[in-house]
Amino acid sequence: MLTNKPGKKLNEYVKDYVIFDLETTGISCNHDEVVEISAIKVLDGQVVEEFSTLVNPQRPIPFQASMVNGITDDMVADAPTFDVALKDFLEFVGDMILVGHNIHSFDMKFIWRDTRKYYDSIVGNDYIDTLSLARTYLPQMKHHTLTDLAAYYGIATDGAHRALFDCRMNQQVFEHLGEEMQHPSEDVKVCPRCGGALKLRNGKFGEFWGCSGYPECRYTRNK
Secondary structure, eight states: OESSOOOEESSSSSSSSSEEEEEEEETHHHHHHHEEEHHHHEEEEEEEEEEEEEOOOOOOOOOHHHHHHHHOOOHHSSSSHHHHHHHHHHHHTTTTTTTEEEEOOOOOHHHHHHHHHHHEEEOOOOEEEEEHHHHHHOOOOOOHHHHHHHHHOOOOTTTTTTTHHHHHHHHHHHHHHHHHHHOOOOTOOOOOTOBEOHHHHHHHEEEEEEEEETOOOEEEEEE
């Protein structure tokens, strides 16, 4: 869904969504390019359709990136460029809510950048980041990578770091997180305004609970 402003980051579980993942030539949305994009459409909590394509970044893929995702120059030589792949992805998504792991800080930045580049617009779909949800609802875990979460829930991690496999893993993780959100543990402190995590902070008058979504959300409460 193209519009003139980005969608909102949500902190909730929904039954209808598209979970997606990117593989790229590196970690910079300023300099790197997409080499694979995959997505899974979910209706009423059930997978109904998948989308996946390699992407020709029109530049060599660094060795370090290939070591992580297994994608090489030969594999993408005949793949579509991202303007074509992105158009197909947007048609697949429509106006559905997007879900992904660490997409707020990574994947969405590539999508926003390239919709501006190719269409002079921006993806306006609201989105949910499972990394944020995991940090809020599983505070007992030291690390919240997708493979850590999959292992925590007993989900197979074979094929990790290819986009479609990561989507399949993350879809199962998101469903488990939905259950966590319905029955949070006593250790979980959730902002009643935005659903983000509350963090203990120090102020002029001592410690207080403040929303991790600050400055977008300014909710506070006494310790």
